[in-house]
Amino acid sequence: MVLLRSFIPPLGMLLLAAGQAGAQGVLIDRSEIRFMSKQMGVNVEGRFRRWKANIVFLPKDLAASKADFEIDLGSIDLASDEAETEIKRPLWFDTVKYPTAKFVSSAVRNTGMDKYEVAGALTIKGVTRDAVVPIAMKKDAAGNSVAEGSFALKRLDFKVGEGEWADPDTVANEVVVRVRMVLPPVR
Amino acid sequence: MTAATRIGARYTTTAIALHWLIAALIVGGFTLGLSMVELPLSRQKLQWYAWHKWIGITVFLLSCIRLAWRWGHPPPLHSPAMPRWQVRAAHWAHGLLYALLLVIPLTGWLFSSASGVQVVYLGLVPLPDLLPKDKALAGVFRVCHVGLNFTLLALVCMHVAAALKHHFVDGDAVLTNMWPAAPSKPPH
Numbered sequence: 502m503v504l505l506r507s508f509i510p511p512l513g514m515l516l517l518a519a520g521q522a523g524a525q526g527v528l529i530d531r532s533e534i535r536f537m538s539k540q541m542g543v544n545v546e547g548r549f550r551r552w553k554a555n556i557v558f559l560p561k562d563l564a565a566s567k568a569d570f571e572i573d574l575g576s577i578d579l580a581s582d583e584a585e586t587e588i589k590r591p592l593w594f595d596t597v598k599y600p601t602a603k604f605v606s607s608a609v610r611n612t613g614m615d616k617y618e619v620a621g622a623l624t625i626k627g628v629t630r631d632a633v634v635p636i637a638m639k640k641d642a643a644g645n646s647v648a649e650g651s652f653a654l655k656r657l658d659f660k661v662g663e664g665e666w667a668d669p670d671t672v673a674n675e676v677v678v679r680v681r682m683v684l685p686p687v688r
Numbered sequence: 689m690t691a692a693t694r695i696g697a698r699y700t701t702t703a704i705a706l707h708w709l710i711a712a713l714i715v716g717g718f719t720l721g722l723s724m725v726e727l728p729l730s731r732q733k734l735q736w737y738a739w740h741k742w743i744g745i746t747v748f749l750l751s752c753i754r755l756a757w758r759w760g761h762p763p764p765l766h767s768p769a770m771p772r773w774q775v776r777a778a779h780w781a782h783g784l785l786y787a788l789l790l791v792i793p794l795t796g797w798l799f800s801s802a803s804g805v806q807v808v809y810l811g812l813v814p815l816p817d818l819l820p821k822d823k824a825l826a827g828v829f830r831v832c833h834v835g836l837n838f839t840l841l842a843l844v845c846m847h848v849a850a851a852l853k854h855h856f857v858d859g860d861a862v863l864t865n866m867w868p869a870a871p872s873k874p875p876h
Contacts, residue, residue, distance in 0.1 A: 541734050542811055546804035546821050578823060580803040587729045671731045 539673035551576035625659040717743035748793035799829035
């Protein structure tokens, strides 16, 4: 059952798993994909303004649960316009050739109480790597499920920041991605 | 009347050292700020931003120390020959200069926080982010930071012009009282 509610954002911002049992949609304006990197030892935070998610979370049927994402890399929000322009260039994301990053889940498992692990394949700039995202689930006052998780990726695995930018002393190799998804209740 | 408040007395060595140290730092920080924004994104640019922020935080800390010191060690009194309006103008100009020395680094820090960039003082001491990342607010603080810096530039020009006028036109001790070395003979 697909639940369409008035908060559902403009077309294209939300990918619905039409016809799929338990597809929930995501409260997109309360959900976020942020990341933290280090530039010369200084934490620098950013986020993506546009992404699509197809999330099915069924605590009693984890085999049928999934979390797939498609992130518009050109929608990145960084410290400055200059940095946003730079990161779209070929040495970084190369958004002309690779406009989106994808995460396709392969398994969701319970790791105790409200803790879960979502395993899947992360594709950035044509490179696919396995990733495991630990998630903590909780309910908010409105009965929505709030999933929060973070994981670290190595940008150089995905050739993000090549050439003069490959030096991890300038921009650290490790990037911590933080995901917060607010899922309306399944009825 | 104590030595520190006697007419014509010099500033204390500490006050003189802090004045010139802060002066050098704001000239350096201002010049670096103008230059760094012109650089293309590079390791050098990130390094210059870091140095600019360290200078700003240092100016803030030294200005706090300076104000505390000034509170315990009042500056020399103005000469009774100085017209009333000049005394008043000097009072306000100095108050504004001190305010800018504190507020400008703060707007820079707020700008950095709102941009989502942490400030790590001297590369060693991570300072707390004053605000969560907010691009619109970052734009506001950027305008404040730049605008206040040019206000400071105008005030510093006035400050220098007034000091030179006191020294060369009025022939009084206003400049020599703050000069690092005491004059070998009285200015008049």
